[in-house]
Amino acid sequence: MSIGLLLPFIILIGAMFLMTRSAKNKQRQAATMRNQMEPGSGVRTIGGMYAVVKEVNEDTVLLELADGVHAHFAKNSIGAVLDQSEYDRIVHGIEPDELEDGSEDTDGDAATDEDAVTAEAADDERIDLSKTEDEPKKDGTDPK
Numbered sequence: 273m274s275i276g277l278l279l280p281f282i283i284l285i286g287a288m289f290l291m292t293r294s295a296k297n298k299q300r301q302a303a304t305m306r307n308q309m310e311p312g313s314g315v316r317t318i319g320g321m322y323a324v325v326k327e328v329n330e331d332t333v334l335l336e337l338a339d340g341v342h343a344h345f346a347k348n349s350i351g352a353v354l355d356q357s358e359y360d361r362i363v364h365g366i367e368p369d370e371l372e373d374g375s376e377d378t379d380g381d382a383a384t385d386e387d388a389v390t391a392e393a394a395d396d397e398r399i400d401l402s403k404t405e406d407e408p409k410k411d412g413t414d415p416k
Contacts, residue, residue, distance in 0.1 A: 306347050309333060314359025318351040322363050 309315065313325045315335065323335035323343075332344050360366040 305353050306350055309347075309350065309353055314354040314356065314363070315350050316352045316354060317345060317349050319349070320351075322354075322359065324359075 309325050309328050311325050311327060314322065315325055315333075316322050317335075321337065323337045325333055326336050326342060327334035328347075331347055333347055333350060334342055335345055336342055354362070
């Protein structure tokens with residue numbers, strides 16, 4: 273056999289080895305991440321749901337989805353364990369610098385009082401979605 277015939281097979285075997293190796297690394301990292309879960313940790317499920325870990329069992333995790341709402345999930349369904357600042361930023365909209373300062377907005381992006389009043393007035397306006405007497409006829413023509 274010549275080296276020209278063996279070279280494609282060697283390259284194919286090498287590529288398969290590299291792919292399985294990276295897949296095993298990802299599985300190992302995911303298992304390590306899932307083992308780091310502890311009560312109070314913020315997590316994201318593979319479905320995109322954010323919750324707080326209440327209890328960790330061998331194969332399942334008890335998550336608090338909202339105040340008083342709990343659900344059991346398989347450990348494999350946890351996509352990421354988030355640090356507290358990242359969880360607060362995503363779920364509550366709290367930026368890390370807001371937690372440290374204790375102040376609202378110091379970089380000049382805060383809304384003025386006029387903007388706040390205008391926004392409140394816009395929230396109070398309601399759109400009337402009730403039917404009127406001038407409904408289109410069943411044949412699709414306008415009654416006017």
